[in-house]
Amino acid sequence: MSEQNEDILKAVRKNSTDTKREITSLTKELDKLKQKEEELVATGKTSGAAYETLTSKIRATEAALVKNREQLDHNNAALKLNKGTLQQNQAMLTTLTSQYDRVAKAKGADSEAAKNLNVLIGTLNNTIADQEKKLEKSREVFDAHKQSTEYLGTSLNTLKGQAGEFGRGFASVLEGAAGGFNAMKRGLIVYK
Known part of the structure; x- marks a missing residue:
């Protein structure tokens, strides 16, 4: 293999490694966001129920x-x-x-x-x-x-x-x- 091919292969490997790290980081971030979304949905349901209860009391x-x-x-x-x-x-x-x-x-x-x-x-x-x-x-x-x-x-x-x-x-x-x-x-x- 030529030196130029080796440089390209190293660059591709480094780019692949960086991309894998970024994918792992983004996956973790996505999991955190999904968790927060679930919490917000639960809070929204609780707030909605509390609002309905309050409205009923009023x-x-x-x-x-x-x-x-x-x-x-x-x-x-x-x-x-x-x-x-x-x-x-x-x-x-x-x-x-x-x-x-x-x-x-x-x-x-x-x-x-x-x-x-x-x-x-x-x-x-x-x-x-x-x-x-x-x-x-x-x-x-x-x-x-x-x-x-x-x-x-x-x-x-x-x-x-x-x-x-x-x-x-x-x-x-x-x-x-x-x-x-x-x-x-x-x-x-x-x-x-």
Whole structure:
């Protein structure tokens, strides 16, 4: 073989050796990249599942808030009605008591008119006492619903904190829902 052929053969062998090293290095790098890809896919699946769970929790919380708002509206109406009726009956009791005092002075406490007024006053006193009990129970129900909306608000705020993992867009949606909840909460405080 000529010297020139030997030089070419050496160059080819060296080039082959370098190429084999490069192939080995690239194969190792490819294996590392495939491993990272598998990890990213697994993380993506986990993040997707966490996102779906979080979204589900948010929907459930929002549905519960809607239900509580409806119940609070109903309770508010009942409270207002009970308060109005109670105030009317208390005013009527004051009027009947004044009439009784005038009739008792004019005709005597044993007169038929005074006795009739006394019966009306007794009946109205019982009605007022019953209304006061019902009003107190309505307030207790109102307070229980108010407390449950506060718990829901806390849950919503917790979910809002977790939403940071999924980006600002998602957080802004939760912020809007939290704003609505806070407005409702302020309305409850004002009413009570």
